[in-house]
Amino acid sequence: xxxxxxxxxxxxxxxTPEKLAAFFVSIGExxxxxxQVLKWIHxxxxxxxxxxxxxxxxxxxKLVEIAEVRPPTIxxxxxxxDGTRKWLMEVDGGSSIETVYIPDGDRGTLCVSSQVGCxxxxxxxxxxxxxxxxxxxxAEIIGQVFLAAKSFGLPVKDTEKxxxxxxxxxxxxxPLLNFEPVVDAMTLMMEDQAYGxxxxxxxxxxxxxxxxx
Numbered sequence: 001x002x003x004x005x006x007x008x009x010x011x012x013x014x015x016t017p018e019k020l021a022a023f024f025v026s027i028g029e030x031x032x033x034x035x036q037v038l039k040w041i042h043x044x045x046x047x048x049x050x051x052x053x054x055x056x057x058x059x060x061x062k063l064v065e066i067a068e069v070r071p072p073t074i075x076x077x078x079x080x081x082d083g084t085r086k087w088l089m090e091v092d093g094g095s096s097i098e099t100v101y102i103p104d105g106d107r108g109t110l111c112v113s114s115q116v117g118c119x120x121x122x123x124x125x126x127x128x129x130x131x132x133x134x135x136x137x138x139a140e141i142i143g144q145v146f147l148a149a150k151s152f153g154l155p156v157k158d159t160e161k162x163x164x165x166x167x168x169x170x171x172x173x174x175p176l177l178n179f180e181p182v183v184d185a186m187t188l189m190m191e192d193q194a195y196g197x198x199x200x201x202x203x204x205x206x207x208x209x210x211x212x213x
Contacts, residue, residue, distance in 0.1 A: 112169055
């Protein structure tokens, strides 16, 4: 039996707890499986269902067939002497986005993109000059956090050693023009079973002004 194409699989990376629970119910499983899988993905950084050892083997085999955990692809990672880290990531369709980590004392802020390009042409922003390409999916937005957290080699659940303490939606794009995917991604950022960031540490910036989530 041939494997299904990537587009035939459900990408669980961007599923909120509620949507993940609904997914498991839809395939005849108990909703509590959502919590188990959330922890494996976002706190342990596991993308291979066969490694999720507290799931029954038949369920793991089923997930391999119908689902995936697929973040964007890292094309480039560069580190500056001051600790700043920048990624160039490829998303579905072949477009690229930038994600930047900025350390400041005991604070580490990740700047996340919500779109490829931007339809707004703000005079102070270079992104608008390239025009609008596409909205990012929840998986492509939270995938930036996922990959950045993994790059520091520490479990996300270890709050005492967490490299990323803050997330700002100030990368490429206008977040409020991609509202629902941004809300889903920010929900995962603040979810205790995922990244567990407090509301005051997740900020959405829109057309020149910032607001806490």
